Amino acid sequence: xxxLNLVNVSVRYGRLTAVRDVSIDLKEGQILFITGPNGxxxxxxxxxxxxxxxxxxxxxxxxxxxxxxxxPEDIARLGFSMVPEGREVFGSLTIxxxxxxxxxxxxxxxxxxxxxxxxxxxxxxxxxxxxERRHQQxxxxxxxxxxxxxxxxxxxxxxxxxxxxxxxxxxxxNITDQVYERLVALQxxxxxxxxxxxxxxxxxxxxxxxxxxxxxxxxxxxxxxxTLGNSEAVQAxxxxxxxx
Amino acid sequence: MxxxxxxxxxxxxxxALGALGIALIFGVMRLVNFAxxxxxxxCIFALLWxxxxxxxxxxxxxxxWYLLVPLVLIVGAGLSVLCEITVFRHFRRANPATMMIASFxxxxxxxxxxxxxxxxxxxxxxxxxMLSQPVEIFGARLPLLQLIxxxxxVFILIGLSLFLRRTRFGLEMRAAAENFxxxxxxxxxxxxxxxxxxALSGALAGAIALIFGxxxxxxxxxxxxxxxxxxxxATVIGGLGSLAGAVLAGFLLGAASVVMQVMLPxxxxxxxxxxxYGAVILVLLLRPQGLIAARGTKERV
Numbered sequence: 001x002x003x004l005n006l007v008n009v010s011v012r013y014g015r016l017t018a019v020r021d022v023s024i025d026l027k028e029g030q031i032l033f034i035t036g037p038n039g040x041x042x043x044x045x046x047x048x049x050x051x052x053x054x055x056x057x058x059x060x061x062x063x064x065x066x067x068x069x070x071x072p073e074d075i076a077r078l079g080f081s082m083v084p085e086g087r088e089v090f091g092s093l094t095i096x097x098x099x100x101x102x103x104x105x106x107x108x109x110x111x112x113x114x115x116x117x118x119x120x121x122x123x124x125x126x127x128x129x130x131x132e133r134r135h136q137q138x139x140x141x142x143x144x145x146x147x148x149x150x151x152x153x154x155x156x157x158x159x160x161x162x163x164x165x166x167x168x169x170x171x172x173x174n175i176t177d178q179v180y181e182r183l184v185a186l187q188x189x190x191x192x193x194x195x196x197x198x199x200x201x202x203x204x205x206x207x208x209x210x211x212x213x214x215x216x217x218x219x220x221x222x223x224x225x226x227t228l229g230n231s232e233a234v235q236a237x238x239x240x241x242x243x244x
Numbered sequence: 245m246x247x248x249x250x251x252x253x254x255x256x257x258x259x260a261l262g263a264l265g266i267a268l269i270f271g272v273m274r275l276v277n278f279a280x281x282x283x284x285x286x287c288i289f290a291l292l293w294x295x296x297x298x299x300x301x302x303x304x305x306x307x308x309w310y311l312l313v314p315l316v317l318i319v320g321a322g323l324s325v326l327c328e329i330t331v332f333r334h335f336r337r338a339n340p341a342t343m344m345i346a347s348f349x350x351x352x353x354x355x356x357x358x359x360x361x362x363x364x365x366x367x368x369x370x371x372x373x374m375l376s377q378p379v380e381i382f383g384a385r386l387p388l389l390q391l392i393x394x395x396x397x398v399f400i401l402i403g404l405s406l407f408l409r410r411t412r413f414g415l416e417m418r419a420a421a422e423n424f425x426x427x428x429x430x431x432x433x434x435x436x437x438x439x440x441x442x443a444l445s446g447a448l449a450g451a452i453a454l455i456f457g458x459x460x461x462x463x464x465x466x467x468x469x470x471x472x473x474x475x476x477x478a479t480v481i482g483g484l485g486s487l488a489g490a491v492l493a494g495f496l497l498g499a500a501s502v503v504m505q506v507m508l509p510x511x512x513x514x515x516x517x518x519x520x521y522g523a524v525i526l527v528l529l530l531r532p533q534g535l536i537a538a539r540g541t542k543e544r545v
Contacts, residue, residue, distance in 0.1 A: 052425055052429065071428065071434065072425065072428040072429050073428045073429075073431050073432060073433050073434060076428070076429055076430060076431040077431050081429075081430075082429045084426065088423055088426045090418070090422045090423060090426070090427075092422055093415075093419060097419075098419075101419045101430050101432065102430045102431070104416055105431030107412055153430065154430075157430060
Protein backbone atom coordinates (compact mmCIF):
# COMPACT_ATOMS: atom_id res chain seq x y z
CA UNK A 1 0.00 0.00 0.00
CA UNK A 2 1.31 3.45 -0.86
CA UNK A 3 1.93 5.53 2.25
CA LEU A 4 3.59 8.58 0.75
CA ASN A 5 3.00 9.72 -2.78
CA LEU A 6 4.76 12.68 -4.38
CA VAL A 7 3.58 13.86 -7.78
CA ASN A 8 5.70 16.39 -9.68
CA VAL A 9 6.76 18.22 -6.52
CA SER A 10 8.81 21.40 -6.97
CA VAL A 11 10.37 23.71 -4.40
CA ARG A 12 11.65 27.17 -5.15
CA TYR A 13 13.53 29.75 -3.10
CA GLY A 14 13.00 32.99 -4.95
CA ARG A 15 14.28 32.36 -8.45
CA LEU A 16 16.32 29.34 -7.44
CA THR A 17 14.67 25.98 -8.08
CA ALA A 18 15.79 23.51 -5.42
CA VAL A 19 13.48 20.62 -6.36
CA ARG A 20 12.11 20.07 -9.84
CA ASP A 21 9.13 17.82 -10.65
CA VAL A 22 9.99 14.99 -8.30
CA SER A 23 7.61 12.04 -8.20
CA ILE A 24 8.13 9.29 -5.63
CA ASP A 25 5.83 6.54 -4.50
CA LEU A 26 6.75 5.07 -1.11
CA LYS A 27 5.10 1.86 0.11
CA GLU A 28 4.27 1.20 3.73
CA GLY A 29 7.09 -0.66 5.51
CA GLN A 30 9.74 0.28 2.95
CA ILE A 31 13.14 1.76 3.69
CA LEU A 32 13.96 4.47 1.20
CA PHE A 33 17.31 6.22 1.02
CA ILE A 34 17.50 9.49 -0.84
CA THR A 35 21.12 10.19 -1.64
CA GLY A 36 22.94 12.71 -3.74
CA PRO A 37 25.55 15.44 -3.55
CA ASN A 38 25.26 18.68 -1.64
CA GLY A 39 22.61 20.96 -3.08
CA UNK A 40 20.73 18.18 -4.84
CA UNK A 41 17.50 19.26 -3.13
CA UNK A 42 17.19 16.31 -0.73
CA UNK A 43 16.62 18.38 2.39
CA UNK A 44 14.32 20.80 0.60
CA UNK A 45 12.21 17.89 -0.55
CA UNK A 46 11.97 16.53 2.98
CA UNK A 47 11.09 19.93 4.40
CA UNK A 48 8.43 20.36 1.75
CA UNK A 49 6.82 17.05 2.68
CA UNK A 50 6.90 18.03 6.37
CA UNK A 51 5.11 21.28 5.52
CA UNK A 52 7.93 23.52 6.74
CA UNK A 53 8.87 24.78 3.28
CA UNK A 54 6.08 25.62 0.84
CA UNK A 55 5.90 23.71 -2.43
CA UNK A 56 5.95 25.58 -5.72
CA UNK A 57 4.11 22.90 -7.64
CA UNK A 58 2.83 19.35 -7.63
CA UNK A 59 1.09 17.61 -4.80
CA UNK A 60 1.83 15.34 -1.87
CA UNK A 61 -0.38 12.62 -0.42
CA UNK A 62 0.14 10.85 2.87
CA UNK A 63 -1.92 7.75 3.58
CA UNK A 64 -4.33 8.75 0.84
CA UNK A 65 -4.90 12.28 2.19
CA UNK A 66 -3.71 15.38 0.36
CA UNK A 67 -1.18 17.18 2.59
CA UNK A 68 0.18 19.77 0.15
CA UNK A 69 0.22 23.17 1.83
CA UNK A 70 -0.99 21.90 5.20
CA UNK A 71 0.56 23.05 8.48
CA PRO A 72 3.52 21.03 9.84
CA GLU A 73 1.57 20.12 12.99
CA ASP A 74 -1.31 18.69 10.94
CA ILE A 75 1.06 16.60 8.85
CA ALA A 76 2.80 15.36 12.00
CA ARG A 77 -0.57 14.41 13.45
CA LEU A 78 -1.27 12.18 10.46
CA GLY A 79 1.78 10.08 11.35
CA PHE A 80 4.62 11.72 9.44
CA SER A 81 7.46 12.35 11.84
CA MET A 82 10.39 14.44 10.74
CA VAL A 83 13.89 14.44 12.22
CA PRO A 84 15.51 17.45 10.58
CA GLU A 85 19.12 18.01 9.70
CA GLY A 86 21.27 19.00 12.65
CA ARG A 87 18.91 17.11 14.99
CA GLU A 88 17.39 20.16 16.66
CA VAL A 89 16.95 18.95 20.20
CA PHE A 90 15.35 21.43 22.60
CA GLY A 91 18.63 22.14 24.36
CA SER A 92 17.22 23.88 27.43
CA LEU A 93 14.63 21.17 28.08
CA THR A 94 15.52 17.95 29.84
CA ILE A 95 15.78 14.73 27.87
CA UNK A 96 12.49 13.49 29.24
CA UNK A 97 10.79 16.79 28.43
CA UNK A 98 12.08 16.56 24.86
CA UNK A 99 10.46 13.15 24.56
CA UNK A 100 7.22 14.37 26.12
CA UNK A 101 6.85 17.18 23.59
CA UNK A 102 6.51 14.43 21.00
CA UNK A 103 3.71 12.79 22.99
CA UNK A 104 1.60 15.94 23.01
CA UNK A 105 -0.50 15.20 19.98
CA UNK A 106 -2.02 12.18 21.68
CA UNK A 107 -2.41 13.77 25.11
CA UNK A 108 -6.11 14.48 24.63
CA UNK A 109 -7.18 11.00 23.67
CA UNK A 110 -8.52 8.45 26.13
CA UNK A 111 -5.92 6.54 28.12
CA UNK A 112 -3.23 9.01 27.08
CA UNK A 113 -1.35 8.96 30.38
CA UNK A 114 -0.78 5.23 30.43
CA UNK A 115 0.12 5.17 26.76
CA UNK A 116 2.64 8.00 27.13
CA UNK A 117 4.23 6.20 30.07
CA UNK A 118 4.56 2.94 28.13
CA UNK A 119 5.87 4.77 25.03
CA UNK A 120 8.44 6.47 27.24
CA UNK A 121 9.46 3.14 28.74
CA UNK A 122 9.88 1.61 25.32
CA UNK A 123 12.05 4.50 24.10
CA UNK A 124 14.19 4.11 27.22
CA UNK A 125 14.41 0.37 26.47
CA UNK A 126 15.72 1.10 23.00
CA UNK A 127 18.09 3.84 24.16
CA UNK A 128 19.12 3.09 27.78
CA UNK A 129 21.52 6.05 27.84
CA UNK A 130 18.54 8.39 27.57
CA UNK A 131 16.97 6.89 30.67
CA GLU A 132 20.19 7.29 32.62
CA ARG A 133 20.38 10.97 31.81
CA ARG A 134 16.68 11.75 31.57
CA HIS A 135 16.70 14.72 33.96
CA GLN A 136 19.66 16.43 32.33
CA GLN A 137 19.43 19.21 29.81
CA UNK A 138 19.39 17.83 26.28
CA UNK A 139 21.95 20.40 25.16
CA UNK A 140 24.56 18.61 27.23
CA UNK A 141 24.29 15.33 25.29
CA UNK A 142 26.91 14.25 22.78
CA UNK A 143 26.05 14.22 19.07
CA UNK A 144 25.32 10.51 19.00
CA UNK A 145 23.11 10.72 22.09
CA UNK A 146 21.26 13.68 20.60
CA UNK A 147 20.62 11.65 17.48
CA UNK A 148 19.17 8.88 19.65
CA UNK A 149 17.08 11.44 21.51
CA UNK A 150 15.53 12.89 18.37
CA UNK A 151 14.75 9.42 17.04
CA UNK A 152 13.16 8.61 20.39
CA UNK A 153 11.26 11.90 20.29
CA UNK A 154 9.98 11.02 16.83
CA UNK A 155 8.85 7.61 18.11
CA UNK A 156 6.84 9.30 20.88
CA UNK A 157 4.56 10.74 18.21
CA UNK A 158 3.58 7.14 17.28
CA UNK A 159 4.49 7.73 13.65
CA UNK A 160 3.83 5.56 10.62
CA UNK A 161 6.75 7.10 8.78
CA UNK A 162 9.95 8.62 10.12
CA UNK A 163 11.90 10.89 7.80
CA UNK A 164 15.49 11.50 8.89
CA UNK A 165 17.78 14.06 7.36
CA UNK A 166 21.44 12.99 7.50
CA UNK A 167 21.50 10.96 10.71
CA UNK A 168 25.24 10.39 10.27
CA UNK A 169 26.06 14.12 10.17
CA UNK A 170 28.88 14.89 12.57
CA UNK A 171 28.92 11.40 14.10
CA UNK A 172 31.86 9.02 14.37
CA UNK A 173 31.44 5.98 12.08
CA ASN A 174 30.96 3.51 14.94
CA ILE A 175 28.28 5.74 16.48
CA THR A 176 26.58 5.97 13.09
CA ASP A 177 26.62 2.16 12.98
CA GLN A 178 24.84 2.04 16.33
CA VAL A 179 22.23 4.56 15.24
CA TYR A 180 21.48 2.58 12.07
CA GLU A 181 21.36 -0.68 13.96
CA ARG A 182 18.60 0.71 16.19
CA LEU A 183 16.78 2.27 13.27
CA VAL A 184 16.64 -0.95 11.30
CA ALA A 185 15.57 -2.91 14.38
CA LEU A 186 12.80 -0.39 15.07
CA GLN A 187 11.70 -0.51 11.47
CA UNK A 188 11.17 -4.25 11.48
CA UNK A 189 9.66 -4.36 15.00
CA UNK A 190 7.13 -1.64 14.42
CA UNK A 191 6.46 -1.97 10.71
CA UNK A 192 7.73 1.57 10.34
CA UNK A 193 8.38 3.21 7.02
CA UNK A 194 11.73 4.97 6.86
CA UNK A 195 12.77 7.80 4.59
CA UNK A 196 16.44 8.54 5.11
CA UNK A 197 18.46 11.27 3.46
CA UNK A 198 22.22 10.74 3.25
CA UNK A 199 24.87 12.30 1.06
CA UNK A 200 26.73 9.09 0.37
CA UNK A 201 25.16 5.94 -1.03
CA UNK A 202 27.53 3.74 1.00
CA UNK A 203 25.18 3.51 3.95
CA UNK A 204 22.24 2.62 1.74
CA UNK A 205 24.23 -0.21 0.20
CA UNK A 206 25.11 -1.45 3.68
CA UNK A 207 21.59 -1.31 5.09
CA UNK A 208 19.72 -2.27 1.95
CA UNK A 209 16.32 -1.14 0.76
CA UNK A 210 15.35 1.20 -1.98
CA UNK A 211 17.60 4.03 -3.08
CA UNK A 212 16.88 7.17 -5.01
CA UNK A 213 19.66 9.35 -6.24
CA UNK A 214 18.99 13.06 -6.65
CA UNK A 215 21.04 15.65 -8.42
CA UNK A 216 20.26 19.30 -9.28
CA UNK A 217 16.75 19.01 -7.89
CA UNK A 218 15.69 15.95 -9.86
CA UNK A 219 15.62 12.16 -9.50
CA UNK A 220 18.38 10.54 -11.58
CA UNK A 221 18.29 6.94 -10.36
CA UNK A 222 15.73 4.83 -8.53
CA UNK A 223 16.21 1.19 -7.63
CA UNK A 224 17.34 -1.41 -5.12
CA UNK A 225 20.28 -0.08 -3.12
CA UNK A 226 22.25 -3.33 -3.25
CA THR A 227 21.69 -3.88 -6.95
CA LEU A 228 22.67 -0.35 -7.78
CA GLY A 229 25.51 -0.71 -5.35
CA ASN A 230 28.52 1.34 -6.11
CA SER A 231 28.01 0.67 -9.79
CA GLU A 232 29.28 3.00 -12.41
CA ALA A 233 25.74 4.17 -12.93
CA VAL A 234 25.65 5.52 -9.37
CA GLN A 235 29.01 7.21 -9.64
CA ALA A 236 28.14 8.67 -13.00
CA UNK A 237 24.84 9.94 -11.67
CA UNK A 238 26.43 11.24 -8.50
CA UNK A 239 29.10 13.24 -10.21
CA UNK A 240 27.22 13.96 -13.37
CA UNK A 241 29.67 12.34 -15.77
CA UNK A 242 26.99 11.42 -18.27
CA UNK A 243 26.65 15.03 -19.28
CA UNK A 244 30.12 15.05 -20.78
CA MET B 245 17.19 51.36 54.35
CA UNK B 246 14.23 49.00 54.55
CA UNK B 247 12.25 51.69 52.82
CA UNK B 248 14.67 51.66 49.90
CA UNK B 249 14.51 47.89 49.58
CA UNK B 250 10.73 47.88 49.52
CA UNK B 251 10.59 50.77 47.08
CA UNK B 252 13.03 48.97 44.79
CA UNK B 253 11.12 45.73 44.99
CA UNK B 254 7.74 47.27 44.28
CA UNK B 255 8.98 49.36 41.37
CA UNK B 256 10.98 46.38 40.14
CA UNK B 257 7.83 44.26 40.33
CA UNK B 258 6.12 46.50 37.80
CA UNK B 259 9.06 46.38 35.43
CA ALA B 260 9.51 42.64 35.89
CA LEU B 261 5.85 41.91 35.14
CA GLY B 262 5.97 44.18 32.10
CA ALA B 263 9.18 42.60 30.85
CA LEU B 264 7.68 39.13 31.27
CA GLY B 265 4.70 40.09 29.14
CA ILE B 266 7.03 41.18 26.35
CA ALA B 267 9.44 38.26 26.70
CA LEU B 268 6.64 35.67 26.59
CA ILE B 269 5.48 36.86 23.19
CA PHE B 270 8.99 37.44 21.88
CA GLY B 271 9.83 33.87 22.87
CA VAL B 272 7.19 32.22 20.73
CA MET B 273 7.03 34.56 17.76
CA ARG B 274 10.05 36.85 17.74
CA LEU B 275 7.73 39.82 18.02
CA VAL B 276 8.60 42.82 20.18
CA ASN B 277 5.08 43.84 21.07
CA PHE B 278 5.03 47.61 21.53
CA ALA B 279 1.26 47.56 21.86
CA UNK B 280 1.74 45.95 25.28
CA UNK B 281 1.83 49.31 27.08
CA UNK B 282 -1.44 50.36 25.53
CA UNK B 283 -3.05 47.10 26.56
CA UNK B 284 -2.06 48.07 30.12
CA UNK B 285 -3.74 51.46 29.72
CA UNK B 286 -6.82 49.88 28.20
CA CYS B 287 -7.22 47.60 31.23
CA ILE B 288 -7.56 50.56 33.57
CA PHE B 289 -9.93 52.49 31.35
CA ALA B 290 -12.08 49.42 30.95
CA LEU B 291 -13.17 50.08 34.53
CA LEU B 292 -14.50 53.56 33.76
CA TRP B 293 -17.50 54.88 31.94
CA UNK B 294 -16.52 56.77 28.81
CA UNK B 295 -16.62 60.48 29.65
CA UNK B 296 -14.52 63.58 29.26
CA UNK B 297 -14.69 64.69 32.91
CA UNK B 298 -11.65 64.89 35.14
CA UNK B 299 -13.38 62.89 37.84
CA UNK B 300 -13.81 59.44 36.50
CA UNK B 301 -17.12 57.71 36.76
CA UNK B 302 -16.13 54.34 37.96
CA UNK B 303 -18.42 51.47 37.28
CA UNK B 304 -16.68 48.13 37.35
CA UNK B 305 -14.03 49.65 39.63
CA UNK B 306 -16.47 49.52 42.52
CA UNK B 307 -16.68 45.78 42.43
CA UNK B 308 -15.25 43.92 45.41
CA TRP B 309 -11.63 42.96 44.84
CA TYR B 310 -12.31 39.27 44.31
CA LEU B 311 -14.37 40.18 41.25
CA LEU B 312 -12.36 43.21 40.19
CA VAL B 313 -9.02 41.43 39.93
CA PRO B 314 -10.17 38.55 37.72
CA LEU B 315 -12.19 40.97 35.60
CA VAL B 316 -9.17 43.13 34.80
CA LEU B 317 -7.01 40.09 34.10
CA ILE B 318 -9.64 38.73 31.72
CA VAL B 319 -9.99 42.12 29.98
CA GLY B 320 -6.19 42.18 29.45
CA ALA B 321 -6.03 38.60 28.22
CA GLY B 322 -9.04 39.13 25.97
CA LEU B 323 -7.72 42.29 24.35
CA SER B 324 -4.31 40.74 23.87
CA VAL B 325 -5.74 37.63 22.19
CA LEU B 326 -7.92 39.89 20.04
CA CYS B 327 -4.77 41.74 18.90
CA GLU B 328 -3.20 38.43 17.92
CA ILE B 329 -6.23 37.21 15.97
CA THR B 330 -6.98 40.46 14.16
CA VAL B 331 -3.46 41.72 13.53
CA PHE B 332 -0.42 39.65 14.43
CA ARG B 333 -1.70 36.37 13.00
CA HIS B 334 -1.51 37.88 9.53
CA PHE B 335 2.13 38.84 10.04
CA ARG B 336 3.39 35.40 11.04
CA ARG B 337 5.62 35.00 8.03
CA ALA B 338 6.70 38.64 7.99
CA ASN B 339 10.12 39.62 9.26
CA PRO B 340 10.53 40.83 12.86
CA ALA B 341 10.89 44.50 11.87
CA THR B 342 7.57 44.44 10.01
CA MET B 343 5.86 42.83 12.98
CA MET B 344 7.35 45.44 15.30
CA ILE B 345 6.02 48.29 13.19
CA ALA B 346 2.63 46.59 13.12
CA SER B 347 2.69 46.46 16.93
CA PHE B 348 3.52 50.18 17.09
CA UNK B 349 0.59 50.94 14.82
CA UNK B 350 -1.73 48.73 16.83
CA UNK B 351 -0.61 50.46 20.03
CA UNK B 352 -1.57 53.82 18.57
CA UNK B 353 -4.95 52.49 17.46
CA UNK B 354 -5.68 51.36 21.02
CA UNK B 355 -4.39 54.64 22.48
CA UNK B 356 -6.46 56.82 20.17
CA UNK B 357 -9.50 54.69 20.77
CA UNK B 358 -9.11 55.52 24.48
CA UNK B 359 -8.43 59.15 23.62
CA UNK B 360 -11.67 59.30 21.69
CA UNK B 361 -13.71 57.96 24.59
CA UNK B 362 -11.91 59.56 27.53
CA UNK B 363 -9.83 62.51 26.19
CA UNK B 364 -6.17 62.82 27.06
CA UNK B 365 -6.80 64.34 30.50
CA UNK B 366 -5.62 62.01 33.27
CA UNK B 367 -8.46 60.97 35.55
CA UNK B 368 -8.30 60.43 39.24
CA UNK B 369 -9.65 57.11 40.34
CA UNK B 370 -9.62 55.28 43.60
CA UNK B 371 -9.07 51.63 43.09
CA UNK B 372 -8.95 49.37 46.09
CA UNK B 373 -8.68 52.36 48.50
CA MET B 374 -8.31 50.12 51.53
CA LEU B 375 -4.80 49.33 50.38
CA SER B 376 -3.40 52.80 50.85
CA GLN B 377 -3.23 52.71 54.66
CA PRO B 378 0.28 52.25 55.96
CA VAL B 379 1.48 49.26 57.92
CA GLU B 380 4.49 49.12 60.17
CA ILE B 381 7.15 46.46 59.58
CA PHE B 382 10.47 46.38 61.39
CA GLY B 383 10.10 50.04 62.21
CA ALA B 384 9.44 51.17 58.65
CA ARG B 385 6.07 52.56 57.67
CA LEU B 386 5.07 51.06 54.35
CA PRO B 387 1.87 51.44 52.40
CA LEU B 388 0.00 48.16 52.51
CA LEU B 389 -0.23 48.39 48.74
CA GLN B 390 3.52 48.16 48.35
CA LEU B 391 3.58 45.00 50.38
CA ILE B 392 0.73 43.51 48.40
CA UNK B 393 2.42 44.45 45.13
CA UNK B 394 5.53 42.54 46.08
CA UNK B 395 3.66 39.54 47.45
CA UNK B 396 1.37 39.40 44.41
CA UNK B 397 4.34 39.60 42.05
CA VAL B 398 6.10 36.78 43.85
CA PHE B 399 2.93 34.69 43.59
CA ILE B 400 2.57 35.47 39.90
CA LEU B 401 6.19 34.54 39.24
CA ILE B 402 5.92 31.27 41.15
CA GLY B 403 2.62 30.47 39.49
CA LEU B 404 3.94 31.19 36.02
CA SER B 405 7.05 29.16 36.59
CA LEU B 406 5.00 26.20 37.87
CA PHE B 407 2.71 26.57 34.88
CA LEU B 408 5.65 26.51 32.48
CA ARG B 409 7.37 23.57 34.19
CA ARG B 410 4.51 21.37 35.23
CA THR B 411 1.80 21.60 32.60
CA ARG B 412 1.55 20.19 29.12
CA PHE B 413 0.83 23.66 27.76
CA GLY B 414 3.85 25.10 29.53
CA LEU B 415 6.07 22.39 28.11
CA GLU B 416 4.83 23.13 24.61
CA MET B 417 5.40 26.85 25.12
CA ARG B 418 8.98 26.29 26.24
CA ALA B 419 9.66 23.97 23.33
CA ALA B 420 8.09 26.43 20.89
CA ALA B 421 10.08 29.31 22.36
CA GLU B 422 13.30 27.45 21.70
CA ASN B 423 12.57 26.08 18.25
CA PHE B 424 9.13 26.86 16.91
CA UNK B 425 9.38 24.96 13.68
CA UNK B 426 10.67 21.78 15.36
CA UNK B 427 7.87 21.97 17.90
CA UNK B 428 5.34 22.14 15.08
CA UNK B 429 6.91 19.12 13.38
CA UNK B 430 6.18 17.26 16.62
CA UNK B 431 2.52 18.19 16.43
CA UNK B 432 2.51 21.27 18.70
CA UNK B 433 -0.28 23.53 17.46
CA UNK B 434 1.18 26.91 16.54
CA UNK B 435 -2.02 28.90 16.98
CA UNK B 436 -2.80 27.46 20.38
CA UNK B 437 0.67 28.18 21.75
CA UNK B 438 0.77 31.73 20.39
CA UNK B 439 -2.72 32.52 21.65
CA UNK B 440 -1.74 31.14 25.03
CA UNK B 441 1.31 33.39 25.12
CA UNK B 442 -0.83 36.41 24.22
CA ALA B 443 -3.42 35.54 26.86
CA LEU B 444 -0.75 35.22 29.57
CA SER B 445 0.93 38.41 28.45
CA GLY B 446 -2.41 40.25 28.46
CA ALA B 447 -3.26 38.99 31.94
CA LEU B 448 0.12 40.29 33.11
CA ALA B 449 -0.77 43.65 31.55
CA GLY B 450 -3.98 43.56 33.59
CA ALA B 451 -2.02 42.90 36.76
CA ILE B 452 0.27 45.86 36.04
CA ALA B 453 -2.73 48.08 35.35
CA LEU B 454 -4.24 47.18 38.73
CA ILE B 455 -1.02 47.78 40.63
CA PHE B 456 -0.10 50.96 38.83
CA GLY B 457 -3.63 52.31 38.91
CA UNK B 458 -3.99 51.83 42.63
CA UNK B 459 -0.48 53.16 43.32
CA UNK B 460 -0.90 56.39 41.39
CA UNK B 461 -4.64 56.85 41.77
CA UNK B 462 -4.89 58.08 38.21
CA UNK B 463 -5.86 56.65 34.89
CA UNK B 464 -3.73 58.16 32.18
CA UNK B 465 -3.67 57.20 28.52
CA UNK B 466 0.10 57.59 28.56
CA UNK B 467 0.63 55.40 31.59
CA UNK B 468 1.36 52.23 29.65
CA UNK B 469 4.03 53.83 27.50
CA UNK B 470 6.37 54.73 30.37
CA UNK B 471 6.26 51.26 31.91
CA UNK B 472 6.52 49.73 28.46
CA UNK B 473 9.80 51.50 27.75
CA UNK B 474 11.42 50.30 30.98
CA UNK B 475 9.97 46.83 30.53
CA UNK B 476 11.32 46.62 27.00
CA UNK B 477 14.75 47.68 28.19
CA ALA B 478 14.53 45.03 30.89
CA THR B 479 13.80 42.31 28.33
CA VAL B 480 16.80 43.39 26.26
CA ILE B 481 19.14 43.55 29.24
CA GLY B 482 17.82 40.24 30.48
CA GLY B 483 18.51 38.61 27.13
CA LEU B 484 15.63 38.79 24.67
CA GLY B 485 13.47 35.72 24.98
CA SER B 486 14.79 34.69 28.38
CA LEU B 487 11.98 34.86 30.94
CA ALA B 488 14.24 34.58 33.97
CA GLY B 489 16.49 37.25 32.51
CA ALA B 490 13.55 39.59 31.94
CA VAL B 491 12.42 39.27 35.55
CA LEU B 492 15.91 39.70 36.93
CA ALA B 493 16.59 42.75 34.79
CA GLY B 494 13.19 44.22 35.70
CA PHE B 495 14.06 44.08 39.39
CA LEU B 496 17.57 45.41 38.73
CA LEU B 497 16.16 48.39 36.84
CA GLY B 498 13.69 49.07 39.63
CA ALA B 499 16.48 48.95 42.18
CA ALA B 500 18.75 51.15 40.06
CA SER B 501 16.04 53.80 39.74
CA VAL B 502 15.25 53.87 43.45
CA VAL B 503 18.84 53.71 44.63
CA MET B 504 19.93 56.49 42.29
CA GLN B 505 17.02 58.60 43.44
CA VAL B 506 18.37 58.34 46.98
CA MET B 507 22.11 58.24 46.41
CA LEU B 508 22.65 60.82 43.72
CA PRO B 509 23.64 64.34 44.81
CA UNK B 510 20.54 66.50 45.14
CA UNK B 511 21.48 68.59 42.12
CA UNK B 512 21.76 65.51 39.92
CA UNK B 513 18.47 63.91 40.96
CA UNK B 514 16.32 65.53 38.29
CA UNK B 515 18.57 63.78 35.80
CA UNK B 516 18.18 60.39 37.40
CA UNK B 517 16.84 58.75 34.27
CA UNK B 518 19.94 59.78 32.35
CA UNK B 519 22.02 57.91 34.90
CA UNK B 520 19.75 54.87 34.77
CA TYR B 521 19.93 54.73 30.99
CA GLY B 522 23.69 55.32 31.15
CA ALA B 523 23.94 52.21 33.32
CA VAL B 524 21.81 50.38 30.75
CA ILE B 525 24.27 51.27 27.99
CA LEU B 526 27.13 50.07 30.16
CA VAL B 527 25.46 46.72 30.81
CA LEU B 528 24.73 46.24 27.11
CA LEU B 529 28.31 47.06 26.19
CA LEU B 530 29.60 44.49 28.64
CA ARG B 531 27.01 41.81 27.90
CA PRO B 532 25.41 42.43 24.50
CA GLN B 533 23.67 39.03 24.59
CA GLY B 534 21.89 40.00 27.80
CA LEU B 535 22.35 38.85 31.38
CA ILE B 536 20.89 35.43 30.63
CA ALA B 537 21.26 34.62 26.95
CA ALA B 538 18.20 32.83 25.60
CA ARG B 539 18.59 29.58 23.75
CA GLY B 540 17.25 29.12 20.30
CA THR B 541 17.11 32.74 19.20
CA LYS B 542 17.40 31.16 15.78
CA GLU B 543 15.30 32.61 13.01
CA ARG B 544 11.82 31.18 13.10
CA VAL B 545 11.06 29.35 9.88
